[in-house]
Every structure is written in structure tokens, then in C-alpha cells.
Amino acid sequence: MTRVSDFVDEKRLWDRHMAIAEHGKTGNGGVNRQALTDHDRAARAQLAGWAHARGFEVLIDEAANMHIRREGWEQGAPVVLSGSHLDTQPTGGNFDGVFGVLAAFEVLEALEDGGIRTRRPVEAVVWTNEEGVRFAPGCTGSMVFAGVAPVGDLADARAPDGARLGDELEKTIATTPHAKRRKAGLPLAGYVEAHIEQGPRLEAEGLTIGAVTGIQGGASYEITVTGEEGHAGTVPLSLRRDAMRSAMAIVQGLYGLMADPDDIVKFTIGRFQAHPGSPNTIPGKVVFTLDFRHPDAAVFNARADAIEAVCREQAGPCGVSVFTRHRNQPSVFPGEVVAMIEQAARDLDLPVMAMPSGAAHDAQLIAPLCPSGMLFVPCLKGISHSESERAQPADLAAGARVLADTLAAMANA
Amino acid sequence: MTRVSDFVDEKRLWDRHMAIAEHGKTGNGGVNRQALTDHDRAARAQLAGWAHARGFEVLIDEAANMHIRREGWEQGAPVVLSGSHLDTQPTGGNFDGVFGVLAAFEVLEALEDGGIRTRRPVEAVVWTNEEGVRFAPGCTGSMVFAGVAPVGDLADARAPDGARLGDELEKTIATTPHAKRRKAGLPLAGYVEAHIEQGPRLEAEGLTIGAVTGIQGGASYEITVTGEEGHAGTVPLSLRRDAMRSAMAIVQGLYGLMADPDDIVKFTIGRFQAHPGSPNTIPGKVVFTLDFRHPDAAVFNARADAIEAVCREQAGPCGVSVFTRHRNQPSVFPGEVVAMIEQAARDLDLPVMAMPSGAAHDAQLIAPLCPSGMLFVPCLKGISHSESERAQPADLAAGARVLADTLAAMANA
Numbered sequence: 001m002t003r004v005s006d007f008v009d010e011k012r013l014w015d016r017h018m019a020i021a022e023h024g025k026t027g028n029g030g031v032n033r034q035a036l037t038d039h040d041r042a043a044r045a046q047l048a049g050w051a052h053a054r055g056f057e058v059l060i061d062e063a064a065n066m067h068i069r070r071e072g073w074e075q076g077a078p079v080v081l082s083g084s085h086l087d088t089q090p091t092g093g094n095f096d097g098v099f100g101v102l103a104a105f106e107v108l109e110a111l112e113d114g115g116i117r118t119r120r121p122v123e124a125v126v127w128t129n130e131e132g133v134r135f136a137p138g139c140t141g142s143m144v145f146a147g148v149a150p151v152g153d154l155a156d157a158r159a160p161d162g163a164r165l166g167d168e169l170e171k172t173i174a175t176t177p178h179a180k181r182r183k184a185g186l187p188l189a190g191y192v193e194a195h196i197e198q199g200p201r202l203e204a205e206g207l208t209i210g211a212v213t214g215i216q217g218g219a220s221y222e223i224t225v226t227g228e229e230g231h232a233g234t235v236p237l238s239l240r241r242d243a244m245r246s247a248m249a250i251v252q253g254l255y256g257l258m259a260d261p262d263d264i265v266k267f268t269i270g271r272f273q274a275h276p277g278s279p280n281t282i283p284g285k286v287v288f289t290l291d292f293r294h295p296d297a298a299v300f301n302a303r304a305d306a307i308e309a310v311c312r313e314q315a316g317p318c319g320v321s322v323f324t325r326h327r328n329q330p331s332v333f334p335g336e337v338v339a340m341i342e343q344a345a346r347d348l349d350l351p352v353m354a355m356p357s358g359a360a361h362d363a364q365l366i367a368p369l370c371p372s373g374m375l376f377v378p379c380l381k382g383i384s385h386s387e388s389e390r391a392q393p394a395d396l397a398a399g400a401r402v403l404a405d406t407l408a409a410m411a412n413a
Numbered sequence: 414m415t416r417v418s419d420f421v422d423e424k425r426l427w428d429r430h431m432a433i434a435e436h437g438k439t440g441n442g443g444v445n446r447q448a449l450t451d452h453d454r455a456a457r458a459q460l461a462g463w464a465h466a467r468g469f470e471v472l473i474d475e476a477a478n479m480h481i482r483r484e485g486w487e488q489g490a491p492v493v494l495s496g497s498h499l500d501t502q503p504t505g506g507n508f509d510g511v512f513g514v515l516a517a518f519e520v521l522e523a524l525e526d527g528g529i530r531t532r533r534p535v536e537a538v539v540w541t542n543e544e545g546v547r548f549a550p551g552c553t554g555s556m557v558f559a560g561v562a563p564v565g566d567l568a569d570a571r572a573p574d575g576a577r578l579g580d581e582l583e584k585t586i587a588t589t590p591h592a593k594r595r596k597a598g599l600p601l602a603g604y605v606e607a608h609i610e611q612g613p614r615l616e617a618e619g620l621t622i623g624a625v626t627g628i629q630g631g632a633s634y635e636i637t638v639t640g641e642e643g644h645a646g647t648v649p650l651s652l653r654r655d656a657m658r659s660a661m662a663i664v665q666g667l668y669g670l671m672a673d674p675d676d677i678v679k680f681t682i683g684r685f686q687a688h689p690g691s692p693n694t695i696p697g698k699v700v701f702t703l704d705f706r707h708p709d710a711a712v713f714n715a716r717a718d719a720i721e722a723v724c725r726e727q728a729g730p731c732g733v734s735v736f737t738r739h740r741n742q743p744s745v746f747p748g749e750v751v752a753m754i755e756q757a758a759r760d761l762d763l764p765v766m767a768m769p770s771g772a773a774h775d776a777q778l779i780a781p782l783c784p785s786g787m788l789f790v791p792c793l794k795g796i797s798h799s800e801s802e803r804a805q806p807a808d809l810a811a812g813a814r815v816l817a818d819t820l821a822a823m824a825n826a
Contacts, residue, residue: 089691198644198647199644199647216646218646220692220693222692229504229796229798229799230796230797230798230799231611231612231771231772231795231797231798232679232681232683232704232706232798233611233629233631233679233704233706233770233771233772233773234611234612234679234771234772234795234797235612235679235795236676236679237673237676237678237679237680238676242681244681244682244683244685245668245682248661248664248665248668248682251661252661252665255658255661260650263649263650263651265650266645266646266647266648266649266650267650268645268655268657268692268693268694268695269657269658269661269687269696270645270657270687270690270691270692270693270694270695270696271687271690271691271692272657272685272686272687272699273685273686273690274682274683274684274685276502276503276504277503277683277684277686278502278503278544278546278683278684278798279545279546279549279633279635279681279683279684279702279704279738280502280544280545280551280633280681280683280704280773280798281502281504281681281683281798281799282681282683283682283683286685289692290692291645291646291692291693293645293646325692358644358646358647359644359646359647360646382644382647384644385644385691385693385694
């Protein structure tokens with residue numbers, strides 16, 4: 001029996017990574033290809049060019065999700081979908097997201113090279129703005145695709161540079177004029193996303209493939225505390241509306257809310273800024289971020305729901321506002337998808353283990369729509385969201401092979 | 414008898430304030446004219462231009478303190494000095510510091526306009542980097558002048574923008590090429606600094622002049638907490654060396670140390686930054702500032718001495734270092750200088766009261782060198798270190814008149 005994985009081409013896959021890495025490269029081994037910038041558009045146009053050259057149809061929806069389609073033989077069958085994102089962090093690497101897109105595209109090419117017909121159509125997808133750096137929240141494309149929010153509800157988001165999401169989407173769609181317009185959302189037979197692990201476990205255990213069992217729930221908030229500026233030497237503490245002091249009380253309240261003797265809660269304050277930021281001025285404003293994750297939906301939602309009330313209780317004389325950057329429910333991938341990935345890996349003699357994902361991915365949004373899963377390949381020391389992010393050509397090819405056989409099985413089931 | 418105060422010109426003094434306010438203006442009614450920036454240099458150059466136009470000699474020392482000198486008739490007599498600073502907070506106002514410089518310059522012009530000779534020379538001075546925002550510690554110029562630290566010990570301080578203090582001093586000195594070079598330090602007969610109150614008392618009590626009795630002790634620290642970066646979604650809390658979490662515990666400990674039912678302690682955390690500052694990365698480093706003040710030397714020193722131990726106790730798994738930006742002991746101004754200021758105000762029928770200063774000033778550094786004092790004028794609602802800082806032309810002129818007669822008395826005593 002012909003396996004699709006036999007037609008995965010390690011060099012072609014690697015060369016495509018290196019070609020995409022040109023768009024937004026920083027000169028330090030990484031890229032700054034934030035969502036819906038000219039660099040992002042150039043990377044998409046390059047991929048669309050490769051697709052057209054291979055004779056694949058390219059389709060694009062109102063969230064600028066770009067699909068590359070290879071037809072199946074059964075009329076009107078639901079699609080088997082695979083992909084990830086091309087946008088990156090400001091000091092990002094060449095594999096986070098990119099690998100999932102190019103592995104899916106490699107599967108289409110392998111099917112074509114092998115002359116292998118599938119019952120169901122197979123599509124590779126580029127999701128828009130997964131990282132959420134330039135426009136919050138992230139996972140814009142998969143959110144719209146999954147019907148979580150219509151694009152009209154998100155279109156007025158603004159980047160720090162002033163650009164409007166809706167305008168940038170239109171500009172991006174216009175970059176691929178040969179792509180057929182399609183409405184977001186689609187009947188799906190299955191979804192598998194390939195990704196670098198972004199953690200150290202596969203490398204540490206000498207394994208090539210992770211079959212992902214699920215993704216913990218993740219929520220991200222921006223908290224703004226508003227007080228009144230004043231001179232640090234003259235205003236009595238009892239008369240201050242010190243945004244820093246209120247922010248500190250809020251943080252203590254949140255640490256209390258998030259206390260977990262079982263050490264499963266992940267809770268991080270990653271950004272914290274006082275304005276105007278002068279040593280001898282009482283801050284009139286403090287802005288900080290919260291990142292909260294938990295794998296159990298009941299715990300995740302109970303604690304996430306309590307955050308705003310804790311902020312208000314602890315704000316003292318200051319005002320406080322809580323902006324939800326994103327809130328993604330925990331995903332548990334169906335056991336049969338995990339098993340399919342494990343089986344495909346074993347059939348290729350690739351060492352594999354089942355493992356959860358700590359990081360969030362577009363697959364979290366797609367999981368409610370169809371049987372979904374993810375596969376991981378190792379990255380050096382688990383480093384990601386960094387220009388030091390590295391992955392091996394052989395590991396990427398191995399991941400693409402497992403993806404190929406898994407998607408083929410889904411497309412013919 | 415001719416009084417110098419009769420020649421103080423309210424409109425000229427106000428117009429000069431408005432001219433200086435052009436340098437670094439923010440568009441919101443205030444200025445961002447941080448020390449040793451191009452805006453600071455432009456303001457100094459403008460003042461030097463006015464001085465040269467009036468025929469005064471301009472002198473500059475190695476700390477870029479700029480002196481404007483009007484000779485006395487007694488050969489070699491010690492100088493009567495008055496001045497303040499032109500640098501501001503990032504969102505500063507148009508009067509803090511500026512008033513003290515321009516009032517002193519107005520006295521020189523009034524002496525000139527009145528054709529009044531003095532026994533001792535009178536100099537107006539611009540002290541360098543009083544605010545200490547861009548380069549720590551503040552009061553750079555008066556510290557060097559007072560011999561507390563030679564400029565060489567401070568020259569390697571770096572601004573957040575990477576600039577080196579020593580280089581910026583040279584660049585600033587070069588901006589006034591017609592100024593005569595002089596070594597910092599000078600025999601002084603007396604020093605009086607005029608300033609806006611930066612507090613609400615004069616306004617609340619309907620008074621025009623505050624004769625300052627002393628300045629509370631003030632210390633400023635930069636605390637660096639060092640942990641380890643990691644992915645917010647993958648590292649268990651028990652294994653983290655989260656610099657943010659340790660910093661938060663340290664802050665709680667410090668709030669405890671500084672608790673004061675009498676509400677005399679002033680304690681401010683004005684700057685607080687996490688690195689790398691990404692919402693989904695555990696901070697590997699947090700840097701924040703403390704500002705602590707108290708008028709009683711025993712209390713001031715006991716609490717300041719305890720700060721580092723509290724930081725170490727609360728640092729948990731992280732490292733912590735405490736850098737003292739400055740630590741200025743409480744100052745008490747001599748009663749005879751306070752009395753001279755009160756007398757000058759009464760002679761001008763200006764309502765006056767003796768009062769302490771909550772804010773630190775260059776006068777604190779000069780006080781050990783000669784009989785020193787300060788006078789305050791009201792500012793709107795006591796607001797300072799803010800673009801909302803406001804003062805009335807008539808109050809500024811009143812302050813300049815009291816300064817004029819006080820300096821003249823010192824110069825002829």
C-alpha cells in the first residue's frame with residue numbers, strides 16, 4: 001500500500017521554511033512578522049504562489065484565513081483540515097506556526113506527488129493573527145471560522161501603530177487577488193495541527209513525536225488601575241489615590257484567588273507598567289497583564305469569572321477596568337485522534353508519547369467543530385517566542401510524515 | 414531707600430516662564446524637559462542668551478551648573494547665590510525649578526534696572542539634573558558643587574536610552590560656548606532658593622509666601638529582583654523563579670515596614686518594570702524604585718537602614734539587589750535666614766508663614782556650605798510633577814520681590 005508519508009520531501013519542506021523566514025527576518029536568526037503587516041502579507045503571497053503553481057485552488061474568507069484545497073473523489077464530502085499560522089511574536093522564531101502551515105502544504109504536495117486520491121477533500125489553512133501581539137485578542141482567524149465572533153465584532157480593534165483590524169484584513173485579502181472568496185466556516189471531517197512543542201519534554205526524553213491529548217484553558221487580561229498623580233514628597237499617604245498601591249492590593253487579592261495546593265493553576269503577571277514612571281511621582285495609572293490557565297473547565301471558569309470582582313474589591317480609592325484579551329476554554333482532544341497520531345508515528349518507527357499542551361493554539365478553537373488533534377515535534381531546549389527558536393529538518397519532516405498519514409486516514413475513513 | 418523689589422517686573426518674569434515652557438512642551442499644558450536632553454540644552458542656551466544680552470558674565474562648571482554673575486563692589490567677597498533647576502519630570506509643569514532660576518535672574522535684572530550696587534557678588538545658578546529621572550541620583554549638579562561626589566564618580570551613570578552622563582555633560586557644556594569654564598564649588602555668603610510649594614498649604618490658607626524651615630530627609634532606591642524566564646503556560650508555579658511574584662512579596666514587606674499611623678512617612682513606588690514584559694512570559698527580572706521621606710532623622714535613618722533586610726527576607730527563590738540612588742538627611746535651615754525671608758515679606762505687605770518642605774531641593778545639598786534657606790509661593794491645588802501644575806503671575810512676582818530684598822540684604826550684610 002502506498003503511504004502518503006513516502007512522498008514527504010525533507011529538503012523541500014526545509015527550503016520552504018527558509019523561504020518564509022525571509023519575510024520579516026531580524027538579522028538575529030529570527031523574524032518579526034506580526035499579523036497583517038506587509039511581511040505577513042508577503043509570506044502569504046509566497047505560499048499562494050506555490051499553491052497556484054501546483055494547481056491547487058486557493059480560497060480566502062472574511063477573516064483572511066487562507067485555504068489551499070485538494071479535492072476528494074466524493075462529491076460534497078466534509079473537509080479534512082490542517083494548518084496553523086504565519087504571524088509571529090516581535091522577536092519570534094522561524095518555526096512556531098510556520099511549521100504547521102508548511103507541513104499541511106507538504107501533505108498536499110505529497111498526495112499530488114504520489115498520485116493518491118482521497119475520498120474527502122484535504123485543505124491546508126493559514127489562520128489569521130494567532131499571536132495576538134499587534135491586535136488583541138489572538139486567534140482572530142480561528143475564532144471567526146468557529147463562529148465564536150463575527151469579524152464585524154473584531155474589526156475595530158486597533159494596533160499600537162493605529163491601524164484598524166478591519167482595514168488590515170481587507171488589505172491582506174487584496175494581496176492574494178487570485179484567491180476565491182469564501183465565507184468563514186465549513187463542514188469538517190477532522191482537524192490536525194502540527195506544531196513545535198514550545199517545551200522541553202520531547203527533546204529531554206529523546207522522542208520525535210508528541211500526540212497531544214488536549215490544551216489547558218487559557219485567559220489573558222489587561223488590568224488598568226487609575227488614580228491621581230502627585231508629588232512623592234508632599235502628598236500624605238492618607239490623601240493619595242496611588243494607582244501603584246491599589247494595583248499591589250489587587251495583585252495580592254488575585255494571588256489569593258489563584259492559590260492552588262495542587263500546583264495545577266498557572267498564573268503569570270508578565271507586564272506591569274506605572275505611569276508616568278518617575279521615581280518621585282505618585283503613579284496616576286498602572287497597567288498590568290494577567291495570564292491564567294487551567295485544564296479543568298469548571299475550575300478555569302470559576303476562577304476566571306471571579307477576577308473582575310477581586311480587582312474591584314481591592315482597588316481602594318482608585319478606579320479599575322479589566323479588559324479580556326482572550327479566554328479560551330480547555331480542550332480535550334478525542335482519544336481516537338490521539339490514537340491515530342500515535343499509530344501513524346509507530347508505523348513510521350518514530351518514538352512518540354501522548355502529552356498535553358501548555359501553550360494555546362488555533363486547534364483549541366476548532367476542537368468543538370470536529371474530531372481534532374495536534375502533533376508536536378521537538379524544538380531546541382523548548383525555547384520558543386524567541387529568535388533563538390530552532391528545529392531540525394529531520395524532525396520537521398518526521399512530523400510532516402505523521403501528519404500526512406493521519407490526514408490520509410481521516411480523509412479516507 | 415531704594416528697594417530692589419521695586420524693580421521686579423511681573424510681566425518680564427512671566428514672559429520668561431512662558432518662553433522656557435516652549436522647550437519640551439507636551440501639548441497638554443506641561444513639558445517633558447528631562448535633564449541633559451536637547452530641550453534642556455535649548456532652555457539653558459536661551460537663558461544664557463538673555464544673560465549675555467544684559468551684559469552679565471556666564472560661567473559653567475564640570476557638572477554643567479550654569480552661573481550668571483553680577484559683580485559686587487568688594488574685591489574677592491564670597492558670593493550670594495540663588496537658583497534652582499530647568500530640568501523636569503517626563504510629564505512635568507512649567508514652574509517646578511524654572512521659577513527658582515528665573516526669580517534669581519529677575520533679581521539680577523532688577524538690581525541692574527535700579528542701578529543698585531551690592532557689596533558682594535550675586536549669582537543666579539541653574540543646577541544640573543535635580544529631578545534625577547533620566548540619570549540617577551538627582552541633584553547631580555548641587556552634589557558636585559557641594560563636594561559630596563566628584564563628577565568622575567557619577568559620569569558613568571546611564572540613561573534608559575543608553576546615554577552616558579559624562580558624555581551628556583560635555584555636550585551640554587558645549588551648548589553655551591561663550592560661558593567661562595569654572596571649577597565647581599565657591600565660597601558662599603548665603604543661598605536662597607525660590608520654588609513653588611508643590612503642596613496645598615499656602616493656597617488653602619490664602620498666603621503668598623512660605624519661609625521654609627527645613628526639608629525632610631529623602632532616600633531613593635532602585636530594587637532589582639532576578640529570577641528566571643519561562644513560558645507562562647508550561648512551568649509549574651512551584652518550580653518558578655518568578656521575579657514578579659518575589660517583587661510583589663518584597664513590596665508587601667516594605668509597605669509593612671513603612672506603616673505609620675501618624676501619616677508622616679511618605680513612601681512611593683513610582684517605577685516598576687518587568688522584563689521581558691510579554692503577557693505570556695514569566696518575568697526573569699523586575700526593577701522598581703522606592704522613594705521614602707521623613708522629617709525626623711532618627712525615624713528616617715532607622716527605616717531606611719531596614720529596607721535592604723526586608724527585601725532579602727521576602728525575595729523567596731529570587732535574587733535581589735538594592736541600589737541607593739540617594740539618601741539625603743533631613744535639613745534644618747538657620748533661623749536667621751527664615752527670619753530674613755519673613756521680614757522681607759512683611760515689609761512688602763505679603764502674607765507669610767514659616768513651613769517645612771516635603772519635597773527635596775538642591776538647597777538641601779547647599780545648606781551645609783553657608784546660611785541657606787528657601788521661599789515658597791503657592792501653586793494650584795498643590796499639584797506638581799504634573800502637566801496640570803499652575804502658578805499665578807502675581808504670586809511668582811511676589812516671590813521674586815521677597816527673594817530680591819532677601820538677597821540684597823545678604824549681599825550687603
